[in-house]
Amino acid sequence: MVEEKIYLTEESLKQYEEKLKYLQEVARPQVIEEIKEARNQGDLSENAEYDAARDKQAAIENEILEIQHILENCEIIKSSTSSNNLVRIGSNVKFYDFSTKEIIEVKIVGALDADPFNNKISNSSALAKALLGNKVGDIVEVEAPKKYKIRVESIL
Structure with missing residues (x-):
């Protein structure tokens, strides 16, 4: 399957990079702490907080993978300087x-x-x-x- 290029503006690229950094450096460590605390409460089979923390962790990891995929396959849209006067992405x-x-x-x-x-x-x-x-x-x-x-x- 041929991967289609993902076109991003400079602003979008920056937003995705900031979001990835936040997820990796803030959200991921927070959810790991939540899982540790829930584990310390005893029986995991009936621990709703543990299940919720694990679900949250899965969502964060999926979002990290999605953003990494976008960043690996993106092409930045250059500001349109219509030197050839043709409509193109960014125009x-x-x-x-x-x-x-x-x-x-x-x-x-x-x-x-x-x-x-x-x-x-x-x-x-x-x-x-x-x-x-x-x-x-x-x-x-x-x-x-x-x-x-x-x-x-x-x-x-």
Whole structure:
């Protein structure tokens, strides 16, 4: 199975690194202490605190593994300097939507940074796939359940 690249902004990379450090240096030692304390309370078969601490430990370890996977497979999105004037991951794009007759601005980011409410769209979304590789003035069709056409107005 070919691993797909995980695209991250510089800010996201920093957040993941900080979260990993917190989990490894603070959360993991805390839960180990909780397990020790619960063990000291006697019979483990009927010890709800012990079970809860073990569940918490499993969740922390899973999150550590997930973040390590992200960091090992990520590619940082470079700030878009449109030297070739083509839309790419990291580009801010203004486009005209022929169906709504509106000009919309979006930033194309990796899936983990996507935030549609703040106009940050995933590079794997239908809109981003239609925009990627195009230049100002290009008219493209977005392969959505209901297809629509857009025109690239500007690339920032």
